[in-house]
Amino acid sequence: MKQAPIPYGRQSISEADIQAVVDVLRSDWLTQGPSIEAFEQAVAQYCGAKYAVAVNSATSALHIACLAAELGEGDTLWTTPNTFVASANCGLYCGAGVDFVDIDPKTYNLSATELEKKLAKAKAEGKLPKVVVPVHFSGQPCEMDRIAELSREYGFSVIEDASHAIGGKYKGEAIGGCRFSDMTVFSFHPVKIITTAEGGMVLTNRKDLYDRLIRLRSHGITRDPAFMEWESDGPWYYQQIELGFNYRITDLQAALGLSQMTRLDEFVASRHRLAARYDELLAQLPVVTPYQHADSYSGLHLYVIRLKLDEISKSHREVFEALRARGILVNLHYIPVHTQPYYRRLGFKPGDFPESERYYAEAISLPMFSSLTDEQQDRVVAALKETLS
Numbered sequence: 001m002k003q004a005p006i007p008y009g010r011q012s013i014s015e016a017d018i019q020a021v022v023d024v025l026r027s028d029w030l031t032q033g034p035s036i037e038a039f040e041q042a043v044a045q046y047c048g049a050k051y052a053v054a055v056n057s058a059t060s061a062l063h064i065a066c067l068a069a070e071l072g073e074g075d076t077l078w079t080t081p082n083t084f085v086a087s088a089n090c091g092l093y094c095g096a097g098v099d100f101v102d103i104d105p106k107t108y109n110l111s112a113t114e115l116e117k118k119l120a121k122a123k124a125e126g127k128l129p130k131v132v133v134p135v136h137f138s139g140q141p142c143e144m145d146r147i148a149e150l151s152r153e154y155g156f157s158v159i160e161d162a163s164h165a166i167g168g169k170y171k172g173e174a175i176g177g178c179r180f181s182d183m184t185v186f187s188f189h190p191v192k193i194i195t196t197a198e199g200g201m202v203l204t205n206r207k208d209l210y211d212r213l214i215r216l217r218s219h220g221i222t223r224d225p226a227f228m229e230w231e232s233d234g235p236w237y238y239q240q241i242e243l244g245f246n247y248r249i250t251d252l253q254a255a256l257g258l259s260q261m262t263r264l265d266e267f268v269a270s271r272h273r274l275a276a277r278y279d280e281l282l283a284q285l286p287v288v289t290p291y292q293h294a295d296s297y298s299g300l301h302l303y304v305i306r307l308k309l310d311e312i313s314k315s316h317r318e319v320f321e322a323l324r325a326r327g328i329l330v331n332l333h334y335i336p337v338h339t340q341p342y343y344r345r346l347g348f349k350p351g352d353f354p355e356s357e358r359y360y361a362e363a364i365s366l367p368m369f370s371s372l373t374d375e376q377q378d379r380v381v382a383a384l385k386e387t388l389s
């Protein structure tokens with residue numbers, strides 16, 4: 001019998017999750033109901049943040065977070081090239097420019113050292129960024145203490161793209177607590193650590209940002225007389241006081257997310273168990289296994305290996321294709337954003353961020369999800385051994 005292919009990531013849905021969604025279907029509220037606030041409170045409480053705003057994707061979350069940070073025309077957003085395009089596109093949505101900071105060769109995160117150098121240069125040229133978006137790649141947090149210090153020195157806002165990182169910790173504290181940032185964004189896409197099918201969230205400790213995020217999520221409309229420009233006409237009344245969007249999440253999704261939250265620690269623990277098992281099983285192969293910083297407990301969204309190509313007779317592409325042919329649906333995170341056609345048209349070119357390009361030429365994401373079985377993992381390792389021999 002031919003074995004089913006093994007994806008690189010997938011959701012884990014329990015009967016309790018299904019029941020939670022069905023319960024909402026039978027209730028009065030399919031959207032704009034009580035499940036959304038319950039989900040927001042659960043995540044905020046878990047992370048130790050004061051406020052949370054759930055939206056229909058992390059892409060939307062990044063967009064309204066940038067707007068709340070007052071990013072606009074004439075401003076610049078900096079992020080890492082080793083990310084999904086959404087971490088950079090959010091700057092362009094606001095009419096701002098985008099630039100990148102190359103990665104740390106060990107963690108593959110935006111390098112705080114490179115950031116410091118680039119800031120000193122930008123200051124001399126009068127081109128400092130308004131917003132920096134560090135991405136906690138694979139779930140491992142960036143060096144947030146250094147980034148926060150630089151944000152105070154150079155006066156930019158920090159939006160953590162923690163799409164990979166819910167359930168992880170930085171220096172013993174949950175990612176999402178925003179101790180070192182203005183806002184933190186999570187994604188709940190099915191390949192991420194918990195899911196709402198599509199969905200995202202912004203967390204913050206600042207009431208002013210929270211109030212704006214709530215408005216931007218829903219057309220820029222307020223029903224709170226405190227924000228109205230003149231007195232309310234009556235109980236039906238609302239005012240649109242800025243231009244917002246319909247980025248709302250549904251109650252069906254929020255109920256799924258709330259139910260998933262009860263298993264978040266379990267999900268991350270099983271990812272850690274699997275990563276430790278990979279580390280051991282791959283130790284003798286010509287690959288670099290993921291480095292784990294001592295300061296961090298990664299969410300382990302991804303398990304990325306780098307091929308030691310000088311010890312392997314196949315090319316990166318041949319190894320990738322051979323694994324896919326064996327039903328191991330490996331992936332590659334990420335194509336450096338600045339090399340995308342759209343970004344080349346903005347003036348970027350290959351060679352601009354060499355560390356991220358070197359990484360891209362060697363990286364492969366192996367299957368990693370909480371319900372991956374030891375037997376499936378053994379198949380991944382066997383296929384890799386065969387391919388590399």
Ligand SMILES: *Cc1c(COP(=O)(O)O)cnc(C)c1O
Binds near residue numbers: 057188198
């Ligand atoms: C998945 C992801 C996003 C976008 O998330 P969506 O919820 O699909 O919009 C943004 N940034 C990073 C780093 C991601 O991995």
